[in-house]
Amino acid sequence: MLWGCGSSNSTDSKELADSTNEAMADTAQDAGATAAVAEEDSKFAVDAANGGLAEVQLGEAAQSKGSDPKVKEFGKMMVTDHTKANEELKTLAASKNITLPTAPSEEMMKAAADVTEKSGKEFDKAYIAQMKKDHDKTIKLFEDGQKNCKDPELKAFIEKTLPVLRTHKEHIESIDKSK
Numbered sequence: 638m639l640w641g642c643g644s645s646n647s648t649d650s651k652e653l654a655d656s657t658n659e660a661m662a663d664t665a666q667d668a669g670a671t672a673a674v675a676e677e678d679s680k681f682a683v684d685a686a687n688g689g690l691a692e693v694q695l696g697e698a699a700q701s702k703g704s705d706p707k708v709k710e711f712g713k714m715m716v717t718d719h720t721k722a723n724e725e726l727k728t729l730a731a732s733k734n735i736t737l738p739t740a741p742s743e744e745m746m747k748a749a750a751d752v753t754e755k756s757g758k759e760f761d762k763a764y765i766a767q768m769k770k771d772h773d774k775t776i777k778l779f780e781d782g783q784k785n786c787k788d789p790e791l792k793a794f795i796e797k798t799l800p801v802l803r804t805h806k807e808h809i810e811s812i813d814k815s816k
Contacts, residue, residue, distance in 0.1 A: 649746075650738035651687045657736040658683065675787040679735045681778065682791065686726055686737040688775045691745040692719040695771075698753045699764050707812045708761045711768070718805070722798050729794055765813045772806040 658679040692715045699712025730737050741749065752763045779799045786792050 649743040650740040651683060651742035651745075654683045654686075654736045654738045661734065661736075677785045678733070678788045678791050681782040681786050681795075682726060682730050682733075682735045683737060684778055685775075685782070686723060686730070687742050687745060688771065688778065689719045689723040689726065690738065691741040691749060692771065692775075693723065694741060695749055695752060695764065695767065698749070699760075702753065702756060702760045703764065704757045705761045705812075705816075707815070708764055711809060711812060712764070714808070715768075715805070718801055722801070725794060725798075729790055733788065733791070762816070765809060765816070768809040769806070769813065772802060772809060776802050776806060 659676070696712040696715030696719065699715070700709050703709040703712060727737060740746075748767060752760065752767050755763050776799070779795050779802060782795045783792065783799070786795065
């Protein structure tokens with residue numbers, strides 16, 4: 638893995654997606670057109686995709702490194718549910734001409750590395766803590782998206798996905814309490 642080899646021009650995938658979307662909005666504005674998608678909508682889509690990609694990556698790690706069967710099972714659920722949501726978001730974003738990241742941001746990769754460097758019960762503990770933190774952050778992102786996103790199809794995606802995220806949060810909290 639070649640991240641962080643001192644290359645100052647390496648932009649992470651999330652930053653690249655954000656800047657591409659901003660440039661497209663600026664180009665449309667300069668041409669006198671209204672942007673097809675509001676800036677809040679493209680920012681939400683990029684942030685949601687970034688989080689979803691990280692959940693899949695960590696879920697895969699939980700399946701292979703987790704010592705508790707409940708952690709492994711939760712990891713499998715993360716891979717299944719977030720892969721499905723990621724694909725739906727990717728299709729929706731493509732129809733709206735929104736560029737999404739293709740890999741988690743450097744910040745998410747660092748958090749994942751901090752978790753995956755552990756093993757056994759220490760991995761389980763770190764994974765559970767990361768999932769609680771990530772789902773708090775993601776639920777807030779989606780709740781803010783409910784209020785601020787303008788695109789009706791994006792709002793429908795949020796409405797459909799938010800209950801699943803809340804179920805994940807409840808599930809990981811129950812695993813944590815059983816420890």
